Amino acid sequence: MTPREALAAELLQAADAARQNSYSPYSHFAVGAALRGKSGRIYTGCNVECAAYPAGCCAERAAFLRAVSEGECSFTEIAIAGGPAGEPPSSLCPPCGICRQVMREFCGPEFRILLTDGRKTLEYSLEELLPLSFGPENLGGDCHEEL
Numbered sequence: 286m287t288p289r290e291a292l293a294a295e296l297l298q299a300a301d302a303a304r305q306n307s308y309s310p311y312s313h314f315a316v317g318a319a320l321r322g323k324s325g326r327i328y329t330g331c332n333v334e335c336a337a338y339p340a341g342c343c344a345e346r347a348a349f350l351r352a353v354s355e356g357e358c359s360f361t362e363i364a365i366a367g368g369p370a371g372e373p374p375s376s377l378c379p380p381c382g383i384c385r386q387v388m389r390e391f392c393g394p395e396f397r398i399l400l401t402d403g404r405k406t407l408e409y410s411l412e413e414l415l416p417l418s419f420g421p422e423n424l425g426g427d428c429h430e431e432l
């Protein structure tokens with residue numbers, strides 16, 4: 286296993302562990318995410334649903350909100366694992382559009398997104414999943430350099 290593969294495996298394992306905490310009594314679709322900060326620290330999140338559906342939060346955004354609230358604002362990669370609650374992932378769980386936009390707020394085009402179906406892992410760049418995107422620099426600044 287190469288050092289890169291070991292880092293990916295560590296992140297995927299953290300995403301799977303976070304998935305165990307999913308609160309998804311309505312969809313029964315459990316998602317876990319593990320976000321690696323440039324410091325090397327890993328921040329995890331799971332999806333949290335609410336009876337008033339729009340008040341819920343995706344695992345990916347939960348991980349970002351956790352990291353930013355703890356003072357880290359620059360990131361290198363995120364791993365995402367999801368599927369029916371109580372079962373191992375059986376298909377890829379790509380991030381929703383809102384989560385892609387939140388990634389864009391804090392990450393550059395090279396930010397890596399690791400998706401697993403339980404057998405294989407596919408890796409994408411943020412630019413691949415959110416091409417021609419709108420971000421902080423469209424409002425006159427590049428806050429990535431300031432963070």
Ligand SMILES: [Zn+2]
Binds near residue numbers: 382
């Ligand atoms: Zn989402």
